[in-house]
Amino acid sequence: MIEYALQFGFAAASLALLLNLWRLLRGPALMDRVLAVDTMVINIIALIVLAGIHERSTIFFEAALLFAMFGFISTVAYCRFILRGDVIE
Amino acid sequence: MTFVLELLVSLLIVGGGAFLLIGSIGMVKLPDLLTRLHAPTKATTLGVGxxxxxxxxxxxxLExxxxIHEVLITAFLFMTAPxxxxxxxxxxxxxxTELRDGLPPTGRPVGWSTFDAAPGAGEADEDDGRRGAHD
Known part of the structure; x- marks a missing residue:
C-alpha cells in the first residue's frame, strides 16, 4: 500500500516541480523567479524524503536538511541583494 | 497494528503530495505575485510537512x-517559510514602486510600514526604511 502512495507522491512532487519550472521560465516579475526557485527547493526536499521512505534508508535526511538550509539562505540573500544592493553590509 | 500504521503513512504521503501539487498549481494559476505568494507558502509547506x-x-x-531529523527539517521549514x-x-x-500609489491612506501621521519608518523608531530602522524605498 505504501508503494502505491509513494508512486502518487513521486508523481505529484515531480508534476509540481514541472509547474514551478514553468513559472521560473515565464516570470514575469523578478521575484516570481525567486519564489519559483524557493518552491522548487521545498518540492525537492519532499522528493528526497519520499525517496528515503522508498529506499528504507535514513541517509537521505542530511541531504534534505542541507537543501532546506541552502534554499532559505539563497532566497534571503537574493532578496537582500535586490533590497539593498548588497548581501552583507 | 502494522496495517493501521501503513494506512497512516500512505494517507500522509497522499495528502502531502496533493498539497504539493495544489501549491504549485496555485502558483501557476494565480494572477500576480502578491497573491501567488500564498500558494507555496501555505500549501507547499503543509505538503512537505x-x-x-x-x-x-x-x-x-515500521522500521x-x-x-529526530524529520522534526528538525519540519521545524526549520516551518520557521523559514514565513x-x-x-x-x-x-x-x-x-x-x-508604482504599487505604492494604489494604497489607501493610513489615517495616521505615518505611512505604510515598509515604505515609511515606524514612529519613534531608532536611527538604524529609519535608515533601513528610507534607503530601501528610494534605491
Whole structure:
C-alpha cells in the first residue's frame, strides 16, 4: 500500500516541480523567479524524503536538511541583494 | 497494528503530495505575485510537512529506527517559510514602486510600514526604511 502512495507522491512532487519550472521560465516579475526557485527547493526536499521512505534508508535526511538550509539562505540573500544592493553590509 | 500504521503513512504521503501539487498549481494559476505568494507558502509547506511526518511514522513505527531529523527539517521549514515569503513580498514592493500609489491612506501621521519608518523608531530602522524605498 505504501508503494502505491509513494508512486502518487513521486508523481505529484515531480508534476509540481514541472509547474514551478514553468513559472521560473515565464516570470514575469523578478521575484516570481525567486519564489519559483524557493518552491522548487521545498518540492525537492519532499522528493528526497519520499525517496528515503522508498529506499528504507535514513541517509537521505542530511541531504534534505542541507537543501532546506541552502534554499532559505539563497532566497534571503537574493532578496537582500535586490533590497539593498548588497548581501552583507 | 502494522496495517493501521501503513494506512497512516500512505494517507500522509497522499495528502502531502496533493498539497504539493495544489501549491504549485496555485502558483501557476494565480494572477500576480502578491497573491501567488500564498500558494507555496501555505500549501507547499503543509505538503512537505505531511511527507516528513509520514517518514517519521514510517521509520519509528515500521522500521523501528526512531530518527529526530524529520522534526528538525519540519521545524526549520516551518520557521523559514514565513521569513522568505516576507522578504520576497518586501523586495517586490520596493522593486515595483508604482504599487505604492494604489494604497489607501493610513489615517495616521505615518505611512505604510515598509515604505515609511515606524514612529519613534531608532536611527538604524529609519535608515533601513528610507534607503530601501528610494534605491
Amino acid at each position: 505531511g511527507a516528513l511526518v509520514a517518514s517519521m511514522v514510517f521509520f519509528a513505527g 523501528g529506527t526512531l530518527s 521569513i522568505s515569503a516576507h522578504f520576497i513580498a518586501k523586495a517586490h514592493l520596493h522593486e515595483h
